[in-house]
Amino acid sequence: MLKRFTVSMEDSLLTDFDDFIQERHYQNRSEALRDLIRNKIIEKEWQADKDVMGVISLVYDHHHPKLQEKVTELQHDFHHQIVSTTHVHMDHNNCLEVIIVRGKAHQVQGLADNLRALRGVRSSSLSMGSTGENLH
Numbered sequence: 001m002l003k004r005f006t007v008s009m010e011d012s013l014l015t016d017f018d019d020f021i022q023e024r025h026y027q028n029r030s031e032a033l034r035d036l037i038r039n040k041i042i043e044k045e046w047q048a049d050k051d052v053m054g055v056i057s058l059v060y061d062h063h064h065p066k067l068q069e070k071v072t073e074l075q076h077d078f079h080h081q082i083v084s085t086t087h088v089h090m091d092h093n094n095c096l097e098v099i100i101v102r103g104k105a106h107q108v109q110g111l112a113d114n115l116r117a118l119r120g121v122r123s124s125s126l127s128m129g130s131t132g133e134n135l136h
């Protein structure tokens with residue numbers, strides 16, 4: 001059930017907020033505010049090493065010596081944290097791997113850091129999610 005409350009803020013901050021809402025195509029201020037608050041709660045869960053969910057994405061050159069092997073090996077080391085992995089052959093050289101993870105925040109962060117540190121990984125990102133306890 002949605003509850004209403006009143007928010008007061010300075011003119012200039014509200015103008016910035018409305019610009020932000022337009023840029024991100026939110027339907028209204030309430031929706032934008034809910035999303036910002038959810039993101040802050042997720043951040044807090046990660047900082048407090050709670051049970052979290054997330055998505056790691058990696059782009060790497062599969063010709064790089066042993067890299068494919070190392071990416072697979074690491075995922076086996078963290079198999080309790082991995083929900084699923086999707087591999088996409090982007091072009092002749094590059095692979096995109098998307099890994100859905102869950103577990104204690106520090107474990108998930110550890111896997112992401114280890115993957116990022118492999119030589120030959122061109123880009124990597126971790127998007128933080130939540131198991132959802134506080135979000136509904």
Ligand code: NI
Nearest residue numbers: 088089094095
């Ligand atoms: Ni591939």
